[in-house]
Amino acid sequence: MSETPLPFNGLGLNLGKLSRLSNAESRSLCAENPTGAKSGGARAVPELDENGNPTGASRELGLGWKVRPAVPVPAGQTIEIANVEGPGAIQSIWMTPTGINRHAILRIYWDGQDQPSVESPMCDFFASPFIGGSNYHFAQLTSLAVCVNPGNAYNCFWEMPFRKHCRMTVENIGLDDFRLYYQINYCLTEVPDDAAYFHAQFRRSQPVERGGVHTLLDGVKGQGHYVGTAMGWQVNHNGWWGEGEIKFYMDGDTDPALSDGKSVAGSTGFPTICGTGTEDYFLGSYNFENKATRQYQEFTGPYAGMPHVVRPDGVYQSNTRFALYRWHIMDPIRFKQDLKVTIQALGWKRHGRFHQSMDDISSVAFWYQTLPTAVFPPLPDAAGLEIV
Known part of the structure; x- marks a missing residue:
């Protein structure tokens, strides 16, 4: 009898199963594709100045050329970085914020709950509490669940299945604006009853x-x-x-x-x-x-x-x-x-x-x-x- 392929990959994935086919659909959220939609990436166009001329680093290149790699997070504001209909599973998260990382609050909400199931300063969530202060201290971290890489790259590989909905936000509780670069890789797939x-x-x-x-x-x-x-x-x-x-x-x-x-x-x-x-x-x-x-x-x-x-x-x-x-x-x-x-x-x-x-x-x-x-x-x- 053949073994049923895993619907999504996670920390418990055996490399011997990596070749198995699956009906899961891969998607990814970032500033260049904030909805994760199929064929939804690289659609931003350069902003125009008061004279109607393109601005920004891609002003000479235009559509499809790294127009929006990051999002601003103003002081005192909350931005939404994921709003996904399930069923599915978050497979990996990469983030690198500017500013004081302890003032960047990460929250994740499952299946329409008003109460977050994840709430933490960003640096602490990635096991790096002392990167987050005004006195910058970098430390490399390499583990199965979390990696922190130069110069300040937070990576998470916790498997996060959801049945109905996933919503993810970042709040800036500090006094200064910061920018957030991020990539959230997920799949749309069936979720087992015991997940x-x-x-x-x-x-x-x-x-x-x-x-x-x-x-x-x-x-x-x-x-x-x-x-x-x-x-x-x-x-x-x-x-x-x-x-x-x-x-x-x-x-x-x-x-x-x-x-x-x-x-x-x-x-x-x-x-x-x-x-x-x-x-x-x-x-x-x-x-x-x-x-x-x-x-x-x-x-x-x-x-x-x-x-x-x-x-x-x-x-x-x-x-x-x-x-x-x-x-x-x-x-x-x-x-x-x-x-x-x-x-x-x-x-x-x-x-x-x-x-x-x-x-x-x-x-x-x-x-x-x-x-x-x-x-x-x-x-x-x-x-x-x-x-x-």
């Missing part, structure tokens, strides 16, 4: 409260699976910072009180899945340290990495900062009813005791689930997102 919807949510603890934990995700209802974590971690103390455990509470894990009526560890309770330390969760060990150089060692891999370490310079660059990611591509965390995810901020102090750190932590949680999408907590404003 879930892609979600991503940003959160920030600035700082983590004393005695508390950083919550990556809470309030998720429905069946699904958790597939990834991207974090930006600013250490606000000396010494090692990564002893904290990540915890996954799922399908009715409760918050029982202790015998004295007090709640356990950050009012969180007992999880089904509990990690052993921050660097362990991100698939490192022993401080992410290169023993030869006695320095933090950046690394990127298919499933996990620490692509970026921002080091103090002794003057104005006073904090150490880390960009981290962990993709659960081979080991998705399945839940049937609900999900909550937290991580502790723990370091060391004298006499072998843990230090509860008040670090500045931002995160994006990635997961798939059935609809509807629960309402997300309010996104911080521009000041609340700023990296200083």
Whole structure:
């Protein structure tokens, strides 16, 4: 019996199936074809000045010659970059914005929902939180789900099926205009009944409260699976910072009180899945340290990495900062009813005791689930997102 071809390609695609034919129809959205329509690309014509003469870099070439490669995103405005009728699936996204990338907010809406299923500053969505500030720091990232390439190219390969509709927007919450170059590749195809919807949510603890934990995700209802974590971690103390455990509470894990009526560890309770330390969760060990150089060692891999370490310079660059990611591509965390995810901020102090750190932590949680999408907590404003 022959195997049915996959309706769309994704992270789980076996290269041995790449030659299989499919009835899916390939489409692509960009500034040169904003609707993704068949034969809809390269139709822009050069704008005219007050005398009726063509302007712009293609003024001598005309129709079909790179007339509109980018779109403006004015300060305080939201633009729509995808409005697609399904069924289908987003297969890859390439973006490169100008300006402060943390002020560019990416949102994705599935099947006509008013609530976005994806909401994140653009740089954080691509696991590059410290690229997004006014002090530009580039770091290469190469993984299966996300790549960040020179000079500032964001790439995403998360598979994003939808049945009825896909809408994608970019909001500029900053004070300055910026331009956005983008390419969204998708296909029109049947979507299997068991295909879930892609979600991503940003959160920030600035700082983590004393005695508390950083919550990556809470309030998720429905069946699904958790597939990834991207974090930006600013250490606000000396010494090692990564002893904290990540915890996954799922399908009715409760918050029982202790015998004295007090709640356990950050009012969180007992999880089904509990990690052993921050660097362990991100698939490192022993401080992410290169023993030869006695320095933090950046690394990127298919499933996990620490692509970026921002080091103090002794003057104005006073904090150490880390960009981290962990993709659960081979080991998705399945839940049937609900999900909550937290991580502790723990370091060391004298006499072998843990230090509860008040670090500045931002995160994006990635997961798939059935609809509807629960309402997300309010996104911080521009000041609340700023990296200083």
